[in-house]
Amino acid sequence: MSLPARIVQHRFSVLTPGRGFTEISREVARCVAEAGMQAGTAHVYTHHTSCSLIITENAAPEVRHDLERYIARLVPDGDPAYRHDDEGPDDMPAHIRAVLTSASATVPIVAGALALGTWQGIYLWEHRTHGHRRQLTITLTGA
Incomplete structure (x- = not known):
């Protein structure tokens, strides 16, 4: 017999130190533990256009360093081709970086826990050079 599905939402904020990664796993x-869900999905969403959410390696910091170096070459700050620079030379690049990555991440819930791989973590990737308070919503769906 299957249990009836339910939905639980949590909203929280993350203070970032500036460009880089903040693990939110x-x-x-x-939130999954508090909800007591045994099976389902955890969907995390950021309410901003200049940061993103990714699932990546959480054991070797070099991976995150290399990701940052790669995207810095792909989307450089201060490119004179950008017209939108209201908040400085990192403004438009932050928006482009966010579009190229994702505003959300979804992870299965299995046996009451996030079913992340051995070396996976959920990260908020700040694309602005200075810190921000970022608002996130976690939607848990399951039983």
């Missing part, structure tokens, strides 16, 4: 896992 523990916060998402805490």
